[in-house]
Amino acid sequence: MSRPLRIALLGHRFMGRAHSNAWSQVSRFFDLPVHPVLQVACGRDVQALQEFAHRWGWAGIETDWRRVLERDDVDIVDIALPQHLHAEVAIAAAQAGKHVFCEKPLAMTLGEGRAMVDAAEASGIVHYVNHNYRLAPAVVLARQLIDEGRIGEIRHWRGAYQQSWLVDPAFPLNWKLRQATAYAGPQWDLNSHNVDLALHLVGDITHVSCLTRTFIPERPLEEDPARSGPVEVEDAALMMADFACGAVGSFEATRFALGRRNRHTFEIYGSKGALSWDLEDMNRLQFFSEDDPPQARGFRNLLATERIHRYAKNWWPPGHIIGYEHTFVHAVADFLTAVATGGPARPDFRDGLRVLEILEAGLRSAASGRKCAVP
Numbered sequence: 055m056s057r058p059l060r061i062a063l064l065g066h067r068f069m070g071r072a073h074s075n076a077w078s079q080v081s082r083f084f085d086l087p088v089h090p091v092l093q094v095a096c097g098r099d100v101q102a103l104q105e106f107a108h109r110w111g112w113a114g115i116e117t118d119w120r121r122v123l124e125r126d127d128v129d130i131v132d133i134a135l136p137q138h139l140h141a142e143v144a145i146a147a148a149q150a151g152k153h154v155f156c157e158k159p160l161a162m163t164l165g166e167g168r169a170m171v172d173a174a175e176a177s178g179i180v181h182y183v184n185h186n187y188r189l190a191p192a193v194v195l196a197r198q199l200i201d202e203g204r205i206g207e208i209r210h211w212r213g214a215y216q217q218s219w220l221v222d223p224a225f226p227l228n229w230k231l232r233q234a235t236a237y238a239g240p241q242w243d244l245n246s247h248n249v250d251l252a253l254h255l256v257g258d259i260t261h262v263s264c265l266t267r268t269f270i271p272e273r274p275l276e277e278d279p280a281r282s283g284p285v286e287v288e289d290a291a292l293m294m295a296d297f298a299c300g301a302v303g304s305f306e307a308t309r310f311a312l313g314r315r316n317r318h319t320f321e322i323y324g325s326k327g328a329l330s331w332d333l334e335d336m337n338r339l340q341f342f343s344e345d346d347p348p349q350a351r352g353f354r355n356l357l358a359t360e361r362i363h364r365y366a367k368n369w370w371p372p373g374h375i376i377g378y379e380h381t382f383v384h385a386v387a388d389f390l391t392a393v394a395t396g397g398p399a400r401p402d403f404r405d406g407l408r409v410l411e412i413l414e415a416g417l418r419s420a421a422s423g424r425k426c427a428v429p
């Protein structure tokens with residue numbers, strides 16, 4: 055008999071919907087010793103929140119996250135809020151003994167991130183930061199081929215996360231463009247995913263060198279479009295890195311790649327082979343191997359939907375592809391398993407903090423014009 059775990063969701067827009075879908079689907083596709091109960095959704099706009107709770111099946115609503123943490127009928131706090139709220143909420147939740155599933159980037163500053171790690175580890179809760187692309191079966195396969203030595207010694211990482219939603223100068227100054235709520239631009243928002251994948255697949259980073267640019271310095275205010283205000287974060291960030299293993303890497307993150315809506319790709323080149331992945335074709339991993347006979351060498355398209363691939367057997371017969379939202383279901387499946395077994399969930403707050411340390415070194419490099427060591 056599976057044990058119920060009661061979830062509180064904070065935030066009910068983009069990530070609130072993706073997380074609600076994951077909590078709703080997970081027990082239908084994964085056999086777990088526990089099952090999530092959609093206990094309470096929290097936000098500030100009561101009418102929108104009520105409609106959201108009704109649509110997604112949340113049993114109740116709250117309009118103050120502090121009140122959520124006081125409730126003894128909540129086991130897991132799911133933070134789908136802008137990052138300026140991650141640390142305060144996660145630390146209070148950990149101190150209240152709740153397990154924490156938190157969106158990325160982990161926090162605004164390294165100090166906040168360290169405090170989150172300390173609070174989570176001191177209280178013994180399960181903590182997770184949602185770098186969900188690690189959990190795409192084709193990315194799991196990439197890690198497996200690397201671990202098996204199939205691409206040899208890694209020489210190059212090339213990662214790009216390209217969006218285009220800021221090309222229009224009339225796009226308003228929302229929370230993602232203000233330091234007080236976002237801290238930084240695509241270096242934090244997009245390169246956090248990019249760096250997480252690089253750390254996961256290639257290993258630690260020792261030095262970075264970074265260039266940032268803000269193309270449109272003023273935008274209409276969200277609350278009053280007749281007035282404008284300064285854009286406080288970068289629009290694009292280009293970072294180069296030294297890996298501890300001797301590889302070199304590049305990380306490109308932008309909101310100005312016209313025609314690219316959400317293009318997230320990586321390429322890894324080693325001494326014996328190469329890998330490449332593209333979110334827009336996320337079920338496939340491209341694999342080149344020097345072990346192939348010379349006349350048959352070329353990038354192969356591996357479709358990671360066979361039952362042998364991690365998570366794939368929980369979905370559809372081979373060849374029936376999955377999508378973006380499935381990575382969130384994998385995340386909550388792993389998280390619930392960790393809560394049930396007392397094991398860690400990965401990536402955890404410590405992993406999320408390492409990502410921030412590298413991104414922060416990148417911002418320091420951009421400000422100084424110098425290559426910077428990552429502490």
Ligand SMILES: NC(=O)c1ccc[n+]([C@@H]2O[C@H](COP(=O)([O-])OP(=O)(O)OC[C@H]3O[C@@H](n4cnc5c(N)ncnc54)[C@H](O)[C@@H]3O)[C@@H](O)[C@H]2O)c1
Nearest residue numbers: 065066067068069070097098134135136137157158159184
């Ligand atoms: N893993 C991913 O692929 C992914 C994708 C997009 C966003 N994110 C991350 O998820 C987080 C949320 O982003 P989003 O795109 O869902 O933002 P959003 O603007 O769509 O939603 C933010 C939500 O937070 C709520 N909120 C804001 N302040 C609040 C407060 N004081 N109390 C209660 N609720 C409050 C808003 O009402 C809204 O429901 C960010 O940290 C972002 O970086 C992750």
